[in-house]
Amino acid sequence: MHLGGLLRAYHDAAATFPWTGREWQLEVRRPVETICHNDLSPGNVVFRAGVPVALIDWESAAPGPRAWDLGYAAWNWVPFSSEERCRAAGLPTSIAEKARRFRLLVDAYGVEADVGILRTGIERMRQYLDHLWTLVAEGSEWEVRLARRGVLDELAHEIAWVEDHAVALVES
Template sequence: MHDDLDGVPLVGGNMDPVVRIGDTVRRTKGPWTESVHSLLGTYAEAGLTETPRALGIDARGREILTFLPGEPLSESAPEVLWAPSTLTAAAGLLRRLHDASAPLVGEPGIWRMEDHPPTEVICHNDFAPYNLIASDGRLVGVIDFDMASPGSRLWDLAYLAYRIVPLAEDARGFDDVRFGARDDRLRTLVDSYGLDASPDAVVDAAGRRLDALAAFTERRAEVTGRSDFVEHAAMYRRDAERLRSGNVTRPGM
């Protein structure tokens, strides 16, 4: 039997089921939800319009978030996904999120993921095209803050670099002739964020980030029995080793 709270399942939701009901999104509440809602409230107070707003808990005990219209950037045409303007917009949005979140560092809270010192900001921990929202050919938002936790600016930026420079082997439709050489895109990303770090430091952090992600994904595979998690973890380990070998410009080779 269904009721109005069943909603329409949304794509993704690798961690927990996510459904849309009208202009809201509902997802499983956890011990971390209060901290995430505080983070979203901090973004709202800072005037950030690119993040969902927390609206409380529904009758089924799920958190209620506002729905951000648009499509996942990962599903956009390559001309949007890999556009230099998208690269710089993503870096700028991540910087604004980090700056707004800094006052929460050191405050009491429960987070789903462990801290990643030095704890300078609240990291999204999955700031990537599949969680970025595009509309009319431009980046307009970011979703899915359930994995947020205190960490370093570099930790978050390194994963964005992995996904949007891109440094990953599964970069659908990327062409360095059309969209720019990866070395140049990496420098642009770091400069657009305004991080005082070398591109080499970002690549090194990306390798460590992928090691941690592979271990996490392998644990999820054991719990869920999902073979796609096994495949994802294997790719993360391949990419981490490739980055450590110095092969940044030709992923998958």
């Protein structure tokens, strides 16, 4: 996966950025190893000839651990989703295939597949879901509509599925 190499190059470059004394839209996550993009979804990547070549949409960037971005990227790109959700999207459904794709991503990044990266992705998704529920409680129209359509409940189901299969997603 070329995305892993692109993310590693960005993280390496951003690791020397002087981050203290600045305001960030999102909270600083410890340990600070780099500036995380914090939203590595397919919609925030520029492609040339099908290959990821650039990251866009930086308003969520903030200091944090490399695994925070890597786990979230794996969640979106492997993707770490239940068989039902993958089947509905026409994506591979087997845990073994998801584990293989995870290894491709982290290999391209230059690290070993590790359940810690996956658990960091779970933590990131829990944080995102909590944020969405906060917006619902505040009456944000978009998030209220998402909640009414069951999208937030679906995300909670997906998080639980990944938690239940975390070890297999790394070791298969």
